[in-house]
Amino acid sequence: MELLVASLREGCWYFRIMEKSMKYLDTTGRIFDVQRYSIHDGPGIRTIVFLKGCVLRCRWCCNPESQEYRIQNMKVLGEDKVIGRDVTVREMIEEVEKDRAYYYRSGGGITLSGGECMCQADFSRDLLRAAKERGINTAVESMACAPWEKIEQVLPYLDVYLMDIKHMDQEKHKEFTGRANGLMLENARRVALYGKTRLVIRVPVIPTFNDSVEEIQAIARFAASLPGVNKIHLLPYHRLGQDKYEGLGRPYLMEGILPPTAEHMQMLKNAVHAVCSLDCQIGG
Numbered sequence: 001m002e003l004l005v006a007s008l009r010e011g012c013w014y015f016r017i018m019e020k021s022m023k024y025l026d027t028t029g030r031i032f033d034v035q036r037y038s039i040h041d042g043p044g045i046r047t048i049v050f051l052k053g054c055v056l057r058c059r060w061c062c063n064p065e066s067q068e069y070r071i072q073n074m075k076v077l078g079e080d081k082v083i084g085r086d087v088t089v090r091e092m093i094e095e096v097e098k099d100r101a102y103y104y105r106s107g108g109g110i111t112l113s114g115g116e117c118m119c120q121a122d123f124s125r126d127l128l129r130a131a132k133e134r135g136i137n138t139a140v141e142s143m144a145c146a147p148w149e150k151i152e153q154v155l156p157y158l159d160v161y162l163m164d165i166k167h168m169d170q171e172k173h174k175e176f177t178g179r180a181n182g183l184m185l186e187n188a189r190r191v192a193l194y195g196k197t198r199l200v201i202r203v204p205v206i207p208t209f210n211d212s213v214e215e216i217q218a219i220a221r222f223a224a225s226l227p228g229v230n231k232i233h234l235l236p237y238h239r240l241g242q243d244k245y246e247g248l249g250r251p252y253l254m255e256g257i258l259p260p261t262a263e264h265m266q267m268l269k270n271a272v273h274a275v276c277s278l279d280c281q282i283g284g
Helices: 002-021 089-097 100-106 117-133 148-157 170-177 182-194 213-224 242-248 262-275
Strands: 028-038 046-051 072-076 079-083 085-088 109-113 137-142 160-164 198-205 231-236 279-282
Touching: 028 089, 028 117, 046 089, 046 117, 072 242, 085 089, 089 117, 109 117, 117 137, 117 148, 148 182, 160 182, 182 198, 198 213, 213 231, 213 262, 231 262, 262 279
Parallel strands: 046 109, 109 137, 137 160, 160 198, 198 231, 231 279
Antiparallel strands: 028 046, 028 085, 072 079
16 A cells, blocks of 8 residues: 555656646747748748737838737738737647648748747747757747847757848937847847857848948948858848738838849849858848
């Protein structure tokens, strides 16, 4: 009888430990979209999870419905659409795992985007942890506009950090995004020094903001100074999100601004190669 009681006690202890270790699967986050079979935003074929919430207000943002954390209504083709829903890590990882075969064949995985996924650092950490524990490649697309403590807790579960660097001038950065860039540049250096997550610098190329040779070269020099960084992506501005502003009842602040031409993008790519040895590609 004593052996039976001891065995039951040991079993209960084990299950309590197991229950506690799996509790992270119940962490809740707020998303607004899931895009499957993407060939962008990380290696291979990917599932991109778009999180709600962002501290920046970039004039050109193609996902304005991501900026506010609250659940919203947006007009889409004349109909009201609810933007945002709450999900658990358990629900999301089950969705992500449906395409495991594609990840395995292509080297793909899951990418967290937004918005700024670091605004929901606990959910991001736990969803990336669930993916890593299942052998799925992980990436985030982020501006690193968050306290270092939030970013640091995500890094152990992160394979690739696709980090936006929009401008080197603090005042111009603040004028076009609502915030200065000092925190983001410092976090970029810290992620690079961490050394266990591959860091790729991405530059949204925006006419009237950062599309001059001098501005792009300044960013390229900074990227080249980061330990372990060997890639930079130039992402040409587009107007695919313009209709969303009307659906949200907001003005589109880039009205009349045209995307950069292919020739201009090639010129900027050549300008990057003129000042550093980074592998520069157009698009990402």
